[in-house]
Amino acid sequence: MAIEIGIDIGGTKIAAAAYDKDGRELAQEVLPTPASYDAFLDTCRKLVAVLEEKSGRATSIGVCAPYADETTNANVPALIGKNLSGDLEKIFGHIIPFANDANCAALAEATEGAGRGYASMFGLILGTGVGGGFILNGKIMAGANGMAAEIGHLPLPHYEPIDGSRVLCGCGQTGCIEKLISGSALARLHHQRTENDVSAKQMGVLAAKGNKDVLETLDAYYTTVAKAMVAILHSFDPEIVTVSGGLSSLPGLYDEVPKRWGRFAVNKNPVTQLVPSAFGSMAGLRGAALLGKRT
Numbered sequence: 001m002a003i004e005i006g007i008d009i010g011g012t013k014i015a016a017a018a019y020d021k022d023g024r025e026l027a028q029e030v031l032p033t034p035a036s037y038d039a040f041l042d043t044c045r046k047l048v049a050v051l052e053e054k055s056g057r058a059t060s061i062g063v064c065a066p067y068a069d070e071t072t073n074a075n076v077p078a079l080i081g082k083n084l085s086g087d088l089e090k091i092f093g094h095i096i097p098f099a100n101d102a103n104c105a106a107l108a109e110a111t112e113g114a115g116r117g118y119a120s121m122f123g124l125i126l127g128t129g130v131g132g133g134f135i136l137n138g139k140i141m142a143g144a145n146g147m148a149a150e151i152g153h154l155p156l157p158h159y160e161p162i163d164g165s166r167v168l169c170g171c172g173q174t175g176c177i178e179k180l181i182s183g184s185a186l187a188r189l190h191h192q193r194t195e196n197d198v199s200a201k202q203m204g205v206l207a208a209k210g211n212k213d214v215l216e217t218l219d220a221y222y223t224t225v226a227k228a229m230v231a232i233l234h235s236f237d238p239e240i241v242t243v244s245g246g247l248s249s250l251p252g253l254y255d256e257v258p259k260r261w262g263r264f265a266v267n268k269n270p271v272t273q274l275v276p277s278a279f280g281s282m283a284g285l286r287g288a289a290l291l292g293k294r295t
């Protein structure tokens with residue numbers, strides 16, 4: 001039986017899961033991300049050993065992490081300058097493909113999730129951070145520098161002051177889409193409008209209960225999201241956009257944004273669909289396993 005293992009490396013935890021050939025999850029394990037590189041490799045070894053004990057010997061392993069390449073990573077300091085896939089290959093005796101987590105998440109949605117059956121799909125992550133992955137004919141389009149689909153660090157098209165102040169972004173620029181549509185940006189917009197401090201998560205709860213102030217903030221927020229989506233439509237023009245992340249369950253998101261994006265696009269009636277992701281935060285893990293399977 002094929003046992004496909006995916007490893008999803010994060011700044012605070014490393015998750016791993018085993019799947020069968022039909023994508024059914026057989027087992028999952030999570031351990032904290034250690035500080036040193038040796039401990040890091042040992043954690044990967046432990047995770048795979050536990051999964052193999054539960055499900056059988058791995059036939060393939062794939063890895064994803066929150067950065068574009070293995071040498072310039074700020075989110076997981078232990079890995080900076082290390083040849084992670086090379087070292088994991090020595091440990092496991094497999095070729096271990098590696099990809100950015102947003103790209104892996106998009107691959108999972110396009111192959112087995114909400115984007116299945118579409119030739120072009122953008123997987124948008126809308127939460128604490130904003131990013132994405134673009135899949136064309138079943139393949140990740142990562143780009144020459146691993147920067148394709150990193151829409152969080154494009155400036156917002158058709159920016160107006162109502163969208164929020166020009167907050168400095170981690171990339172060193174101001175006006176980035178991430179700083180205008182992330183969870184903290186939504187909370188900031190609400191504070192600007194009402195002087196109330198409410199988290200984005202809590203705003204989702206209040207909106208579902210019909211809170212007028214929050215619904216008015218969301219109305220302004222969805223216009224900003226529609227502008228951000230135009231950066232995706234004009235760059236990739238996908239048939240479908242799947243949304244994951246903490247803000248993906250905001251009431252009205254999937255109706256209000258497509259109503260507005262034509263206003264800012266060259267084509268006034270885009271046929272692109274906007275839908276929730278099928279796998280949510282588990283998509284990266286599943287995509288890493290798919291990547292391994294294809295190698």
Ligand SMILES: [Zn+2]
Nearest residue numbers: 153169171176
């Ligand atoms: Zn930025």
